[in-house]
Amino acid sequence: MNLEWVGNNIELIGELTLAHLWLTLLPTALGLALSIPLGYLAFTHRRSYPAIVGGSSLFYTIPSLALFILLPKLLGTKVLDPMNVVVALVFYTVALLVRIVADSLASVSPDAVFAAEGMGFTRLQTFFKVQLPIAIPAILSGLRVVVVSNISIVTMAAVIGITQLGTLFTMGFTRRMFVPIIVGLVVCLLLALFLDRILVLLGKIMTPWSQKGAL
Amino acid sequence: MGIVDWLSDPANWSGAGSIPYQIMIHLVYSLVALAIAAAIAIPLGTYVGHTGKGENFIMGSANAMRALPTLGLLILLVLVIAPTISSNLAFVIPSLIVLVLLAVPPILSGLASGIRAIDRSVIDAARGMGFSTAQIVTRVELPCALPLALSGIRGATLQVVSTATVAAYVSLDGLGRFIIDGRAGNDYAQMAGGSLVLALLAILLETVFAFVGVVAISPGLSRRLRETPPVLGALPRAKKLG
Numbered sequence: 247m248n249l250e251w252v253g254n255n256i257e258l259i260g261e262l263t264l265a266h267l268w269l270t271l272l273p274t275a276l277g278l279a280l281s282i283p284l285g286y287l288a289f290t291h292r293r294s295y296p297a298i299v300g301g302s303s304l305f306y307t308i309p310s311l312a313l314f315i316l317l318p319k320l321l322g323t324k325v326l327d328p329m330n331v332v333v334a335l336v337f338y339t340v341a342l343l344v345r346i347v348a349d350s351l352a353s354v355s356p357d358a359v360f361a362a363e364g365m366g367f368t369r370l371q372t373f374f375k376v377q378l379p380i381a382i383p384a385i386l387s388g389l390r391v392v393v394v395s396n397i398s399i400v401t402m403a404a405v406i407g408i409t410q411l412g413t414l415f416t417m418g419f420t421r422r423m424f425v426p427i428i429v430g431l432v433v434c435l436l437l438a439l440f441l442d443r444i445l446v447l448l449g450k451i452m453t454p455w456s457q458k459g460a461l
Numbered sequence: 462m463g464i465v466d467w468l469s470d471p472a473n474w475s476g477a478g479s480i481p482y483q484i485m486i487h488l489v490y491s492l493v494a495l496a497i498a499a500a501i502a503i504p505l506g507t508y509v510g511h512t513g514k515g516e517n518f519i520m521g522s523a524n525a526m527r528a529l530p531t532l533g534l535l536i537l538l539v540l541v542i543a544p545t546i547s548s549n550l551a552f553v554i555p556s557l558i559v560l561v562l563l564a565v566p567p568i569l570s571g572l573a574s575g576i577r578a579i580d581r582s583v584i585d586a587a588r589g590m591g592f593s594t595a596q597i598v599t600r601v602e603l604p605c606a607l608p609l610a611l612s613g614i615r616g617a618t619l620q621v622v623s624t625a626t627v628a629a630y631v632s633l634d635g636l637g638r639f640i641i642d643g644r645a646g647n648d649y650a651q652m653a654g655g656s657l658v659l660a661l662l663a664i665l666l667e668t669v670f671a672f673v674g675v676v677a678i679s680p681g682l683s684r685r686l687r688e689t690p691p692v693l694g695a696l697p698r699a700k701k702l703g
Contacts, residue, residue: 307619308664310624312655318649394527424540
């Protein structure tokens with residue numbers, strides 16, 4: 247074991263971690279932003295549910311590495327463009343979240359919705375003030391799964407040469423060094439743990455009523 | 462050369478290293494890994510589902526596995542194992558270990574949660590009818606858990622077929638070969654052609670599973686799933702009786 251390597255390359259590790267964080271968070275946020283309206287559409291128009299949920303889950307079937315490579319053909323980007331990874335992960339995020347958003351909106355008690363309508367809420371107000379907040383815990387638990395698996399999927403892009411924490415694995419392989427690989431694995435796991443905790447905390451802040459045991 | 466040219470080049474369709482050959486190798490690795498994973502996960506999942514022991518541990522470790530990057534694990538295992546073995550097995554064994562590790566959690570948690578989700582009264586009824594424990598497991602619990610267990614196996618298959626691609630990174634054959642070799646030789650047509658074949662293979666397997674699900678799942682279960690949920694259906698009837 248050569249721990250000196252960590253000290254000498256701390257800057258590189260930092261840069262790769264930042265790139266990794268960016269490649270994980272940007273598509274997760276975009277995917278969430280897309281999943282909410284799409285999930286709402288699948289919920290309000292039941293006939294579009296199979297097309298939206300089934301269609302997006304088809305993307306989930308495509309292996310990540312294949313998607314990273316095929317997307318440049320569709321987007322007109324270069325193979326090494328990190329944007330391919332972002333778009334691929336947006337697809338995966340939507341594939342997992344759309345179903346959860348649609349189903350959790352459907353499980354909101356109709357009484358709550360009727361009450362909101364009776365109080366004169368517009369459809370938009372009902373959505374943002376009643377349906378979405380009630381659905382938050384379910385959406386959030388889906389988002390936790392998405393973030394954690396996205397962190398792991400991003401590392402795959404190292405195989406085709408896109409720089410992030412996965413680069414430490416390929417570097418370790420070509421140089422026959424253990425330390426970069428172990429550092430990469432540990433940082434990935436810590437990142438997953440850290441983001442997961444943040445999401446749990448965010449959930450507690452956004453659903454203050456769940457703390458009081460009222461629901 | 463474009464993707465279509467690469468895919469329609471007859472040279473890519475016969476002999477060692479051709480598309481059919483790599484599909485075969487890819488499927489062999491995947492099937493061996495899935496068979497080993499099933500041999501571990503099915504008995505263990507049945508035990509956990511039947512007894513309820515270790516349920517939290519299993520679900521927790523299934524989640525933790527998701528965070529572990531496969532590529533890193535594979536390369537680490539290759540570096541550890543390669544010096545001790547000289548043959549091709551130095552790469553085959555680490556690849557299989559990683560694929561099995563990926564496949565066990567979804568099968569295990571699908572089967573265990575499928576058994577846990579069975580209405581207790583169904584199992585009590587079976588016992589009341591004089592079923593032995595072994596009969597309850599094989600005739601009630603496993604068939605009832607089949608929908609969730611199958612979706613676990615489906616998830617595992619998809620993961621394994623998708624990840625078997627990285628075996629090419631540590632010099633093994635399989636569909637990942639086209640991606641790695643294409644990348645090394647700056648041959649986009651080969652990379653994209655290989656990716657397209659891989660994507661189609663994954664979609665084909667997904668379709669096969671959807672079909673297996675329709676055929677294998679007991680009609681009693683799938684009918685219940687399609688019509689009104691049992692709780693909603695049962696309540697009004699109970700009221701009429703009273």
